[in-house]
Amino acid sequence: MTDATHGPDAVTGVTPDTGLRIAEQRAGGEMVAADGTPLKRSLNRALRREKLRALALVAPLFLFIVVTFIAPIADMLFRSVENQIVSETLPRTVVALEDWDGDDMPEEPVFAALAQDLAIAVELKNHTRLGSRLNYETTAASSLFRRTGRGADDIGEDAADRFVALDPAWEEPATWVGLMASPDWIEAQAEWAAGADDDAGPEPRFELRDGVADALPRAADMYAAFARVIRTEDGDSPTEEEPWPIVCRALHGDLIANPDAAAGFDGANAQLLAAAAEAAPAFEVTGFRDTFLDIDEDWGDTTIWETIKAFSSPYTAGYFLSAVDLQLTADGVARQPEDRQIYGLLFGRTLFMSLTIMGCCVLLGYPIAFLLANLPMRSANLLLILVLLPFWTSLLVRTSAWKVLLQQQGVINDLLVWSGIISDGGRLALINNQTGTIIAMTHILLPFMILPLYSVMKTIPPSYVRAAKSLGATNFTAFRRVYFPQSVPGIGAGCILVFILSIGYYITPELVGGTTGTFISNRIAYHISQSLNWGLAAALGTILLAVVLVLYWLYDRIVGIDNVSLG
Amino acid sequence: MKLKSLMLTTGAALIAVPALAQEMADEMTIVSWGGAYQNSQLKAYVEPYQEMHPEVEVIWDESSGEAVAGMRAQSEAGNITWDLVDVTAADSMRLCDEGLAMEVDPDEILAPAPDGTPASEDFGEEMLVSECFIPQIAYSYTFGYRTDVEEWEGRTPDEICDVFNLEEFPGQRSLEKRPHNNMEWALYCDGVAWEDIYDTLETEEGQDRALAKLDTIKDQTVWWTAGADTPQLLADGEVVMGSTYNGRLFSVIEEQDQPVAMLWDAQSYDLDGWVIPEGLDEPALNRVKDFLYFATDTQRLADQAAWISYGPARKSSAPLVGQHAELGIDMAPHMPTNPDNASNAFVQNYEWWADYRDDLDSKFQAWLAQ
Numbered sequence: 056m057t058d059a060t061h062g063p064d065a066v067t068g069v070t071p072d073t074g075l076r077i078a079e080q081r082a083g084g085e086m087v088a089a090d091g092t093p094l095k096r097s098l099n100r101a102l103r104r105e106k107l108r109a110l111a112l113v114a115p116l117f118l119f120i121v122v123t124f125i126a127p128i129a130d131m132l133f134r135s136v137e138n139q140i141v142s143e144t145l146p147r148t149v150v151a152l153e154d155w156d157g158d159d160m161p162e163e164p165v166f167a168a169l170a171q172d173l174a175i176a177v178e179l180k181n182h183t184r185l186g187s188r189l190n191y192e193t194t195a196a197s198s199l200f201r202r203t204g205r206g207a208d209d210i211g212e213d214a215a216d217r218f219v220a221l222d223p224a225w226e227e228p229a230t231w232v233g234l235m236a237s238p239d240w241i242e243a244q245a246e247w248a249a250g251a252d253d254d255a256g257p258e259p260r261f262e263l264r265d266g267v268a269d270a271l272p273r274a275a276d277m278y279a280a281f282a283r284v285i286r287t288e289d290g291d292s293p294t295e296e297e298p299w300p301i302v303c304r305a306l307h308g309d310l311i312a313n314p315d316a317a318a319g320f321d322g323a324n325a326q327l328l329a330a331a332a333e334a335a336p337a338f339e340v341t342g343f344r345d346t347f348l349d350i351d352e353d354w355g356d357t358t359i360w361e362t363i364k365a366f367s368s369p370y371t372a373g374y375f376l377s378a379v380d381l382q383l384t385a386d387g388v389a390r391q392p393e394d395r396q397i398y399g400l401l402f403g404r405t406l407f408m409s410l411t412i413m414g415c416c417v418l419l420g421y422p423i424a425f426l427l428a429n430l431p432m433r434s435a436n437l438l439l440i441l442v443l444l445p446f447w448t449s450l451l452v453r454t455s456a457w458k459v460l461l462q463q464q465g466v467i468n469d470l471l472v473w474s475g476i477i478s479d480g481g482r483l484a485l486i487n488n489q490t491g492t493i494i495a496m497t498h499i500l501l502p503f504m505i506l507p508l509y510s511v512m513k514t515i516p517p518s519y520v521r522a523a524k525s526l527g528a529t530n531f532t533a534f535r536r537v538y539f540p541q542s543v544p545g546i547g548a549g550c551i552l553v554f555i556l557s558i559g560y561y562i563t564p565e566l567v568g569g570t571t572g573t574f575i576s577n578r579i580a581y582h583i584s585q586s587l588n589w590g591l592a593a594a595l596g597t598i599l600l601a602v603v604l605v606l607y608w609l610y611d612r613i614v615g616i617d618n619v620s621l622g
Numbered sequence: 623m624k625l626k627s628l629m630l631t632t633g634a635a636l637i638a639v640p641a642l643a644q645e646m647a648d649e650m651t652i653v654s655w656g657g658a659y660q661n662s663q664l665k666a667y668v669e670p671y672q673e674m675h676p677e678v679e680v681i682w683d684e685s686s687g688e689a690v691a692g693m694r695a696q697s698e699a700g701n702i703t704w705d706l707v708d709v710t711a712a713d714s715m716r717l718c719d720e721g722l723a724m725e726v727d728p729d730e731i732l733a734p735a736p737d738g739t740p741a742s743e744d745f746g747e748e749m750l751v752s753e754c755f756i757p758q759i760a761y762s763y764t765f766g767y768r769t770d771v772e773e774w775e776g777r778t779p780d781e782i783c784d785v786f787n788l789e790e791f792p793g794q795r796s797l798e799k800r801p802h803n804n805m806e807w808a809l810y811c812d813g814v815a816w817e818d819i820y821d822t823l824e825t826e827e828g829q830d831r832a833l834a835k836l837d838t839i840k841d842q843t844v845w846w847t848a849g850a851d852t853p854q855l856l857a858d859g860e861v862v863m864g865s866t867y868n869g870r871l872f873s874v875i876e877e878q879d880q881p882v883a884m885l886w887d888a889q890s891y892d893l894d895g896w897v898i899p900e901g902l903d904e905p906a907l908n909r910v911k912d913f914l915y916f917a918t919d920t921q922r923l924a925d926q927a928a929w930i931s932y933g934p935a936r937k938s939s940a941p942l943v944g945q946h947a948e949l950g951i952d953m954a955p956h957m958p959t960n961p962d963n964a965s966n967a968f969v970q971n972y973e974w975w976a977d978y979r980d981d982l983d984s985k986f987q988a989w990l991a992q
Contacts, residue, residue, distance in 0.1 A: 183720065197976050201719065395984045397991055463860055464860055584688040584690075587694065587720075
């Protein structure tokens with residue numbers, strides 16, 4: 056303990072922090088607190104309590120920020136890599152495509168898997184969503200899935216007809232339940248059906264019987280999917296509904312592959328299956344591939360299959376690649392065609408114009424701030440109100456006012472023509488281009504430059520400049536060597552504010568930017584509200600955020616964030 | 623007598639309401655486009671409906687421009703705050719595809735025509751473009767031009783290709799800042815027949831050809847995003863001709879009396895109508911259905927045409943279109959569907975655009991940015 060009385064701790068006494076350090080220094084020492092516990096542990100406990108208290112005090116605000124700010128942004132940014140829709144909607148197809156080499160049209164099993172996936176997706180109305188998703192990557196995917204969805208109901212109809220012609224029992228829901236369902240489920244379902252009137256809750260979840268998945272793998276898979284979908288979507292029971300035709304088609308395939316499937320069953324089921332297995336090879340059914348080609352010949356094209364394969368993983372870099380003018384193809388990453396590259400241009404333009412606007416704001420704002428800081432209080436206040444007045448006016452009103460001023464038949468052009476500076480035919484194009492955006496945004500962001508500059512200049516004592524002059528400096532030298540360096544923190548603060556605000560600006564460029572004066576944020580807005588490609592919007596937003604953070608880091612390295620002052 | 627019958631009907635209505643087993647919400651949020659169009663809906667069927675059902679409060683939300691994004695966000699948040707949404711035909715298709723709008727059977731929820739024709743036939747297949755769409759009006763994208771341009775020396779543009787003719791018709795144009803319609807017009811004026819337009823646009827060469835045609839007027843073009851832009855630009859004299867919705871031009875010409883005239887040639891039809899968001903609760907859905915049955919009947923759609931120059935979507939409404947409610951002029955000649963105006967019209971291929979929108983848009987935007 057005595058050691059602690061030497062350094063600065065002599066004033067405050069031993070705090071948990073310094074005590075801990077002392078205890079650590081005496082490694083192996085048997086320092087104990089008054090109650091006999093080792094000092095190190097008791098000090099640790101005290102320290103932890105203090106930290107927890109501090110944490111509890113910031114917790115409400117921290118939680119608020121996490122829930123209302125960080126979580127939504129993280130969720131939105133997460134969309135830039137998320138791609139579960141393909142593997143969730145077409146699970147069988149994605150697996151079947153794994154072995155596909157990409158050279159020719161895929162083989163029959165892939166089409167069979169697609170037929171099964173689509174039959175389910177159409178019932179769940181998911182196929183059109185998948186189509187819209189794939190359409191971002193391949194044109195015409197949207198209508199391909201929409202058209203195929205309309206035809207998907209009939210896939211397997213021919214097989215179903217053969218089965219029914221062979222034995223009308225195949226039309227009976229009970230036949231299928233007897234074949235597919237586990238005895239436990241049949242019992243539970245019967246019990247539920249008996250008491251269904253008094254709100255017994257939903258029907259018990261369907262269960263396959265043991266062994267059927269081995270004997271008739273595809274039919275069992277499809278039947279289970281059928282039972283699940285009609286239960287959740289329509290509130291129907293497999294005991295009352297004839298299965299989809301695709302189940303019959305799958306059964307046909309299973310019986311061809313495994314003619315002895317009936318061996319695993321007994322009684323009437325076995326007879327029924329045996330009869331069907333015998334007759335099955337003679338059934339005339341269209342292959343899945345031909346069925347799909349019949350619905351739409353685009354299924355014969357490898358493009359759509361390449362896209363499904365390239366985007367089959369649950370997470371994708373595809374959106375980020377699109378955001379930097381690249382694309383994901385079956386052979387890897389490739390550049391977008393020349394005439395579709397826009398994002399690199401837009402990112403570059405956004406940076407360039409934001410820097411230009413920032414520069415204009417410094418040039419225009421510095422003299423005003425200087426004037427404000429050096430005028431007598433009363434006139435300075437009046438001037439300050441003039442600076443703030445537009446700040447309090449609606450952004451839209453100010454932007455529209457610029458339209459009236461800048462357009463070719465507008466006030467400025469009219470004045471120039473009237474005064475003879477330009478001819479009537481040579482009116483200046485000041486709006487719907489970069490010039491318009493720079494003028495309007497400089498005006499809108501100017502207060503964000505003037506205010507920090509003003510508050511920093513206020514604190515520069517006038518005696519410094521007077522002292523410099525008394526030592527023989529000219530006005531200019533005094534300003535350059537004495538005044539200006541002291542105002543640099545204000546410039547830094549203003550530049551950061553203006554630059555970061557303008558890089559994400561959206562409304563003003565949209566209204567006055569025309570085609571050459573729009574920013575990347577206009578494209579983000581387009582993808583959020585018009586094209587609905589939220590993944591791409593999220594990727595563009597993430598890149599924009601990263602660019603700002605990198606620039607901020609660079610600024611910190613070069614200028615130093617400590618040198619920034621808001622006053 | 624009048625008062626008595628009114629009291630009788632009110633009384634009957636009061637008795638009839640509890641007799642209905644369905645529970646209906648008293649609040650309904652309708653999403654529309656604002657402006658003159660929303661006003662026509664208000665006058666033609668929302669106010670009359672509220673007179674019949676004074677307990678109903680209608681909240682307007684002017685967000686139809688972002689309807690698809692809004693409905694997706696509401697659906698993902700699991701909090702549907704819109705009850706009835708006014709969208710274009712193309713948006714209704716996308717909402718249906720995404721499962722965000724409810725599929726409806728027109729014959730089940732909409733009134734038949736006065737002569738008993740079922741609603742599906744009265745609207746017709748060309749109007750019912752998706753399973754979720756309940757059409758209200760047909761409008762068109764067409765051009766307006768100023769009638770006082772000195773350089774034109776008395777000539778007036780009377781066919782679409784005059785838009786591309788800078789020699790005879792110099793001056794700035796305004797076109798919409800997206801590929802829709804512009805590509806079709808460009809190809810048509812480059813000599814492609816209407817029936818081949820979309821086949822041509824599917825090919826890379828066809829797209830380049832359309833853009834090359836647009837290139838000829840690119841530096842003389844202002845690109846608009848809001849429907850109000852072209853009317854304003856025309857009125858200010860910023861542009862000498864420009865495309866926009868025909869109803870907007872009607873109000874510039876007839877209501878504001880500007881020196882502007884219509885170029886009906888090659889107008890492009892589009893549709894506007896209602897969709898019901900998927901996932902409404904029972905009382906809200908019942909109210910919406912009750913309102914829709916009334917608001918889309920033959921008379922109501924014809925009444926709407928008295929407020930705005932858009933053609934009613936029902937065939938049976940056309941003969942009932944009368945005069946403008948305030949100006950007192952005949953509306954029929956101002957309808958995009960009027961035979962004199964429709965001689966060279968074309969219908970946007972929504973399904974085609976649903977497929978090619980993303981691809982063509984990136985190409986179009988890249989072209990614009992150059």
